[in-house]
Amino acid sequence: MTEPLLTIDALSIGFGAGDEPLRAVRHVGLDIAPGEIVGLVGESGSGKSLTCRSVMRLVPAGGRVLEGQVRFDGRDVLALGDGDLRSLRAKEIGMIFQDPFSSLNPVYRIGDQLMETLRVNRGMGKAQAREEAVALLERVGIPEPRRRLLAYPHELSGGMRQRVMIALATASEPRLLIADEPTTALDVTTQAQILELLLEMRERLGMAILLVSHDFGVIAQVCDRVAVMYGGHIVETGPVETLYRDPQHPYTRALLESVPELEAAARDRSEVPRAGIPGRPPELGEELPGCVFAPRCPYARPECEAVSMALVPVGTAQASACPIQPFRTTEAVTA
Amino acid sequence: MSGDVVLDVAGVTKDFGLRQTLTERMTRQEKAVHRAVDDVSFSLRRGEILGLAGGSGSGKTTLARCLIRLVEPDAGAVRLGDADMLAARGGELRELRRRMQMVFQDPYASLNPRMSVGDALLEAGRVHQRPGAEDGDAFVSALLERVHLSASFAARKPRELSGGQRQRVAIARALAVDPEVLIADEAVSALDVSVQAQLLRLFVDLRAELGVAIVFVAHQLAVIAEVCDRVAVMQTGRIVELGETAAVFQAPQHEYTRALLAAHPQPDPARRMRAVAA
Numbered sequence: 072m073t074e075p076l077l078t079i080d081a082l083s084i085g086f087g088a089g090d091e092p093l094r095a096v097r098h099v100g101l102d103i104a105p106g107e108i109v110g111l112v113g114e115s116g117s118g119k120s121l122t123c124r125s126v127m128r129l130v131p132a133g134g135r136v137l138e139g140q141v142r143f144d145g146r147d148v149l150a151l152g153d154g155d156l157r158s159l160r161a162k163e164i165g166m167i168f169q170d171p172f173s174s175l176n177p178v179y180r181i182g183d184q185l186m187e188t189l190r191v192n193r194g195m196g197k198a199q200a201r202e203e204a205v206a207l208l209e210r211v212g213i214p215e216p217r218r219r220l221l222a223y224p225h226e227l228s229g230g231m232r233q234r235v236m237i238a239l240a241t242a243s244e245p246r247l248l249i250a251d252e253p254t255t256a257l258d259v260t261t262q263a264q265i266l267e268l269l270l271e272m273r274e275r276l277g278m279a280i281l282l283v284s285h286d287f288g289v290i291a292q293v294c295d296r297v298a299v300m301y302g303g304h305i306v307e308t309g310p311v312e313t314l315y316r317d318p319q320h321p322y323t324r325a326l327l328e329s330v331p332e333l334e335a336a337a338r339d340r341s342e343v344p345r346a347g348i349p350g351r352p353p354e355l356g357e358e359l360p361g362c363v364f365a366p367r368c369p370y371a372r373p374e375c376e377a378v379s380m381a382l383v384p385v386g387t388a389q390a391s392a393c394p395i396q397p398f399r400t401t402e403a404v405t406a
Numbered sequence: 407m408s409g410d411v412v413l414d415v416a417g418v419t420k421d422f423g424l425r426q427t428l429t430e431r432m433t434r435q436e437k438a439v440h441r442a443v444d445d446v447s448f449s450l451r452r453g454e455i456l457g458l459a460g461g462s463g464s465g466k467t468t469l470a471r472c473l474i475r476l477v478e479p480d481a482g483a484v485r486l487g488d489a490d491m492l493a494a495r496g497g498e499l500r501e502l503r504r505r506m507q508m509v510f511q512d513p514y515a516s517l518n519p520r521m522s523v524g525d526a527l528l529e530a531g532r533v534h535q536r537p538g539a540e541d542g543d544a545f546v547s548a549l550l551e552r553v554h555l556s557a558s559f560a561a562r563k564p565r566e567l568s569g570g571q572r573q574r575v576a577i578a579r580a581l582a583v584d585p586e587v588l589i590a591d592e593a594v595s596a597l598d599v600s601v602q603a604q605l606l607r608l609f610v611d612l613r614a615e616l617g618v619a620i621v622f623v624a625h626q627l628a629v630i631a632e633v634c635d636r637v638a639v640m641q642t643g644r645i646v647e648l649g650e651t652a653a654v655f656q657a658p659q660h661e662y663t664r665a666l667l668a669a670h671p672q673p674d675p676a677r678r679m680r681a682v683a684a
Contacts, residue, residue, distance in 0.1 A: 114598035114599070114600060115569075115598055229462075258461040258462050258625070259461070259625070259626075259627070259666060259669040259670055259671070260461065260665055260666065260669045262669065262671065263668075263669040263671070263679055266671070267679075285598060285599070286599075286671065287599075287673045288628075288670070288671030288672060288673045289671050291671065291672065291673050291674060291675040291678070292671050292672075292675075292678050292679060293678075294675075311675045312675045312676065315673065315674060315675050325600065326599065326600065327673065329599040329600045329602070329603045330599050330628075330673045331599070331602070331603070331606070331626065331628035331629045331631065331632045332628050332631065332632075332672075332673070333627060333628050333631045333655055333667065333670055333672075334631070335628070335631040335632045336630075336631035336651045336652045336654075336655035336656070337652045337655070337656065340635055343607070343610075344603070344606055344607050344610055344632050344633060345603045345606075345607070345632070346603060346604070346607065347599070347600045347601060347602065347603030347604035347605075347606075347607070348600035348601075348603075348604075349604075351568055351570075
């Protein structure tokens with residue numbers, strides 16, 4: 072197996088000073104290989120955004136890494152000095168967010184923002200930067216790129232703005248792109264185009280992608296592997312196909328069963344629709360003994376209070392934080 | 407069938423004037439208009455859930471607002487039962503709005519943050535002089551029970567509730583005045599799927615228990631597939647396709663409906679849209 076490009080190891084993130092910070096991310100571990108697309112899926116408050124932000128050292132004020140490591144290409148990201156951190160953010164890891172409008176400067180033209188990035192990060196001269204900016208816009212599928220250089224962010228549609236963000240984030244041909252809910256604010260048709268573009272960029276640049284989304288549909292469209300987060304923990308990881316077909320953790324199963332589907336249109340209208348998950352997720356800082364999902368889990372037993380939430384391998388590529396393995400069939404064991 | 411119709415919408419049209427540049431104003435050019443809703447007609451039967459689908463800017467929210475006159479339509483007719491919604495004024499309009507209630511996407515913005523849940527529900531009942539509203543506690547706990555919240559929620563403030571609980575309270579407040587029609591404008595769009603599924607089931611239950619008809623605005627086609635009997639697909643202000651949900655989703659007639667369905671991200675990785683593109 073190739074050396075991972077990114078390794079997150081036993082990472083915990085908490086809020087509040089003092090000895091007892093409120094824990095939002097708990098002992099999270101995740102590897103991403105070069106060129107791999109890994110999805111981080113979970114509901115609001117599960118800790119997925121915080122986890123991915125920690126890779127860029129962008130944990131918001133008030134939050135801090137309590138323990139654990141983030142290693143990118145062998146370097147300890149959490150220990151980098153200011154200069155090295157700048158260069159990591161500028162050249163090696165790109166990031167795009169849900170709302171491209173708030174990440175673009177509204178008073179500068181698109182072209183100026185792209186050219187600034189290229190001149191600072193790649194040391195290009197003005198003319199060369201302009202040509203490269205045109206090429207970048209072309210690469211992300213923006214029509215008439217030369218004219219678009221003169222546009223301000225507000226003159227572009229949401230989808231076009233997200234394309235510009237992708238052009239900016241990939242201007243230095245980073246080896247990892249972190250995409251935090253990149254299509255959540257977009258229409259489905261635009262979303263499909265942006266996801267397609269991400270796949271294309273991976274193929275063209277060999278770039279790895281960490282895609283964060285609350286929407287399993289989005290994850291399923293592009294990811295090779297997926298990690299499911301709940302209550303600050305990764306509860307299951309695996310290749311997206313096996314995880315979808317054969318989820319091992321009760322939360323993953325409940326989450327997948329909650330996803331609305333087009334096929335439901337054919338259902339008899341007098342039938343009862345899908346149930347969702349009863350109860351509520353744990354609140355920030357809420358300490359539960361054992362498994363964090365147990366209070367909502369239909370398979371919970373007394374032993375669940377002693378569960379450590381460590382991932383236990385299931386088969387060759389999957390791992391689940393549920394040692395009880397209520398869905399494990401004999402075939403799955405031998406497979 | 408026509409006797410069953412609770413809401414009849416015919417030819418509703420709404421234009422918004424676009425902002426003019428200074429030169430345009432100085433040269434007194436005619437104001438450019440954007441037709442947000444363009445000659446829309448449909449009818450809603452008692453106890454029916456009708457989905458309004460479409461991308462952003464397709465006019466679905468403006469149409470929903472026109473029905474209840476949060477936005478005044480420029481043309482067309484909206485009839486609630488025998489009453490003319492667009493001609494009503496004053497007390498008459500207030501009574502019609504009681505019969506047709508709206509639930510919005512963001513319950514945090516539509517609930518008064520300083521009012522307890524119980525007070526908010528009771529106020530709605532009292533303003534419209536609903537029977538039972540004299541006995542505050544019983545009125546409030548019956549409403550909370552209807553949206554599957556315990557009576558203890560009456561004392562809470564909106565900030566103490568989760569997103570799903572707030573949306574239940576917003577629905578309870580709409581139900582406080584015994585409406586015949588609910589307009590749910592992206593009412594489940596901001597919720598996580600596990601909570602979204604609970605709310606969708608609640609809408610279906612309310613229809614069964616109360617016979618309330620629902621106009622269900624949603625940009626997510628799968629959400630519409632889960633609960634709606636019929637669906638109207640909107641594009642640039644027009645309904646381009648309207649029919650039974652199962653029929654429209656299985657055999658879409660309009661190109662735009664097909665495009666929307668094709669772009670829907672399927673949770674099954676075996677059915678990636680990439681397969682189509684490649």
